[in-house]
Amino acid sequence: MKQKKASTFGILSGGCLIFLSLFLLVVIFSALMFTNPTTLGSALLSKEIHFAVALTLVTASIATLLALVVGIPAAYFLSRTEFIGKNMLDALINIPIALPPVALGTALLIFFTNTPVGSFIDNSIVRFVFEVPGIILAQFSVVSVLAVRLMKPVFDGIDPRYERIARTLGQSEFKSFVKVTLPLAKNGVFGAAVLAWARAMGEFGATVTLAGATRFKTETLSIAMFLNLSVADLDSAMAIILILLVLTVLVLFVSRKIVYRGAVTS
Amino acid sequence: MKLGDFALDRINFEVAGGECIALVGPNGSGKTTLLESIAGIHQIGTGRIEINGVDVTRLAPENRKVGYVPYDCLLFPHLRVDQNIGFGLRNKDAIAKRQISEIMDWLDISHLKDRSTKGLSAGEKQKVALARALVRHPDVLLLDEPFSAVDANSRMQLVEDLQRILSQARSTYGYASVYVSHDLSEAQLMTSQVAIMNSGSVEHVGSWEETIRDPKSRFVAEFMGYNIIHGHIDSIENGFAIIEAEGQTLCAVSTGLMPGQDTIVVVKPQSISLSLDRSVRKKSWCHCKCNVIEGSVAAIRGKGSLAQVSIDAGFALSLNVGLDVLEELELGLGSKVFAQFKASDVTLLPAMTSSDQKISISYKEKGLDTI
Numbered sequence: 295m296k297q298k299k300a301s302t303f304g305i306l307s308g309g310c311l312i313f314l315s316l317f318l319l320v321v322i323f324s325a326l327m328f329t330n331p332t333t334l335g336s337a338l339l340s341k342e343i344h345f346a347v348a349l350t351l352v353t354a355s356i357a358t359l360l361a362l363v364v365g366i367p368a369a370y371f372l373s374r375t376e377f378i379g380k381n382m383l384d385a386l387i388n389i390p391i392a393l394p395p396v397a398l399g400t401a402l403l404i405f406f407t408n409t410p411v412g413s414f415i416d417n418s419i420v421r422f423v424f425e426v427p428g429i430i431l432a433q434f435s436v437v438s439v440l441a442v443r444l445m446k447p448v449f450d451g452i453d454p455r456y457e458r459i460a461r462t463l464g465q466s467e468f469k470s471f472v473k474v475t476l477p478l479a480k481n482g483v484f485g486a487a488v489l490a491w492a493r494a495m496g497e498f499g500a501t502v503t504l505a506g507a508t509r510f511k512t513e514t515l516s517i518a519m520f521l522n523l524s525v526a527d528l529d530s531a532m533a534i535i536l537i538l539l540v541l542t543v544l545v546l547f548v549s550r551k552i553v554y555r556g557a558v559t560s
Numbered sequence: 561m562k563l564g565d566f567a568l569d570r571i572n573f574e575v576a577g578g579e580c581i582a583l584v585g586p587n588g589s590g591k592t593t594l595l596e597s598i599a600g601i602h603q604i605g606t607g608r609i610e611i612n613g614v615d616v617t618r619l620a621p622e623n624r625k626v627g628y629v630p631y632d633c634l635l636f637p638h639l640r641v642d643q644n645i646g647f648g649l650r651n652k653d654a655i656a657k658r659q660i661s662e663i664m665d666w667l668d669i670s671h672l673k674d675r676s677t678k679g680l681s682a683g684e685k686q687k688v689a690l691a692r693a694l695v696r697h698p699d700v701l702l703l704d705e706p707f708s709a710v711d712a713n714s715r716m717q718l719v720e721d722l723q724r725i726l727s728q729a730r731s732t733y734g735y736a737s738v739y740v741s742h743d744l745s746e747a748q749l750m751t752s753q754v755a756i757m758n759s760g761s762v763e764h765v766g767s768w769e770e771t772i773r774d775p776k777s778r779f780v781a782e783f784m785g786y787n788i789i790h791g792h793i794d795s796i797e798n799g800f801a802i803i804e805a806e807g808q809t810l811c812a813v814s815t816g817l818m819p820g821q822d823t824i825v826v827v828k829p830q831s832i833s834l835s836l837d838r839s840v841r842k843k844s845w846c847h848c849k850c851n852v853i854e855g856s857v858a859a860i861r862g863k864g865s866l867a868q869v870s871i872d873a874g875f876a877l878s879l880n881v882g883l884d885v886l887e888e889l890e891l892g893l894g895s896k897v898f899a900q901f902k903a904s905d906v907t908l909l910p911a912m913t914s915s916d917q918k919i920s921i922s923y924k925e926k927g928l929d930t931i
Contacts, residue, residue, distance in 0.1 A: 478637070
């Protein structure tokens with residue numbers, strides 16, 4: 295077979311991809327080269343790191359779950375319904391994506407400490423400021439809109455006539471959604487959940503502002519890394535980077551496998 | 561009912577239980593929108609839809625007991641064939657399994673039971689979609705161009721199958737059905753009644769026989785593919801109207817139009833015969849009052865064993881002739897020819913006929929009424 299000659303544009307775009315991949319690999323590789331295996335081993339075995347891993351996994355999972363509970367109906371509604379002010383609402387829910395997470399955390403902190411409603415919630419219902427629920431709320435604030443952004447195109451891509459057919463077959467609006475739309479959207483929803491979870495795992499700005507950086511209390515992996523860097527404990531910081539790296543690669547790899555398999559079989 | 565800039569208006573027909581009506585019309589005339597409105601997918605603003613005497617206008621689709629088969633079937637891709645068919649059944653017990661099995665046997669698709677919907681042929685998909693709609697025993701069955709995705713080879717077999725299935729189903733369960741199609745010959749095979757739609761309105765409702773014999777408006781005549789000639793009634797002689805049309809004199813059975821009135825002359829292609837001279841070619845027509853129009857062949861388009869011949873006689877006349885007739889008369893482009901048709905086969909319409917006539921045809925018992 296005659297080999298296709300590469301075009302200039304093809305060479306340029308391929309070059310950009312190679313540059314990006316090399317850039318990431320060089321940064322990760324130089325960080326890994328800096329690590330001393332002995333000190334890294336002891337850091338990995340430390341109780342602080344274990345606490346941070348457990349706290350991060352739990353809070354990120356809860357935040358992702360909450361983001362899906364709210365995000366799936368929100369994304370579906372945005373995809374299927376036309377209403378006055380839709381564009382404005384669409385832009386509004388993008389704010390947390392455009393805003394620096396620190397600014398979002400600051401806004402949440404001000405809400406819970408300087409407004410009557412926020413203070414009431416924080417004092418009488420759930421304490422968020424400098425507490426673990428604050429981590430979940432900070433992560434949720436960042437990843438919920440991300441989940442909506444990622445899931446809306448998934449629902450856009452599903453023909454709404456499937457739901458209408460389901461309605462003529464005796465199913466209510468809710469049942470049509472659960473029995474038809476959701477199963478058809480499962481790969482996209484799963485992909486959005488994985489990315490939201492990965493983003494929640496690495497959340498720092500909003501978390502540190504709302505929940506603070508207290509060792510063995512609100513110490514997620516990214517906050518533990520910050521605390522260790524602030525006292526120049528590079529070995530512990532590197533151990534955390536390694537954990538985050540392994541977790542992220544694992545999750546992204548597995549999710550790609552699942553989503554790809556789903557795309558092929560469904 | 562309005563949908564964006566499109567609106568359904570002036571729609572009034574009934575279908576009796578066990579009857580099947582064809583909903584035909586040009587693209588964009590609102591056939592699918594009307595069907596979806598009956599199914600409850602679109603809510604109508606004003607008017608009333610009744611199924612079995614119950615006003616369902618404001619009911620959600622799930623409460624209407626309609627079976628809807630869309631043109632592209634829309635089988636749920638995440639479910640197997642049997643799961644698709646059983647989707648609308650409330651229970652998933654042994655009775656439901658038996659119902660699914662029975663309907664699959666009946667439609668001769670039992671071998672597809674455990675298959676994914678992917679890889680089914682267009683005909684198989686149609687049968688699965690039909691089974692999915694029928695298994696719930698709906699009061700009304702709505703079919704939207706069921707053969708549009710089927711290739712020409714499988715089409716005739718599927719038309720015959722569906723004709724048999726629907727006729728059995730209607731006589732067993734007595735439900736009314738509405739069949740949307742743009743293919744007139746196919747619709748005639750499947751149904752006894754026809755409603756012709758134009759720009760969101762039902763222009764005509766009636767039996768096929770009546771519609772073919774006596775089109776009630778210019779639109780219906782045009783849609784049926786009939787020849788339309790503008791003319792002017794010159795005189796009435798012995799019950800026949802003498803019409804001046806583009807320099808030719810035509811004759812038709814008088815229908816109450818008065819001399820001096822403008823008229824639209826409708827001539828069915830199948831009523832026209834061709835000859836090379838003025839003498840009446842068909843012996844059975846010798847004692848009838850016949851029109852003999854001189855013209856020349858303007859176009860010949862092949863259509864299988866038939867050819868569509870267009871004749872320029874001052875106005876355009878079009879008809880289908882067998883290839884053998886074409887050969888016998890040695891017709892070619894520009895050939896001089898005489899078109900002949902009986903005066904009794906000509907329909908006269910007032911020049912201003914329009915769609916504003918109110919059509920209301922009543923049937924008894926089970927039925928569907930869209931107003």
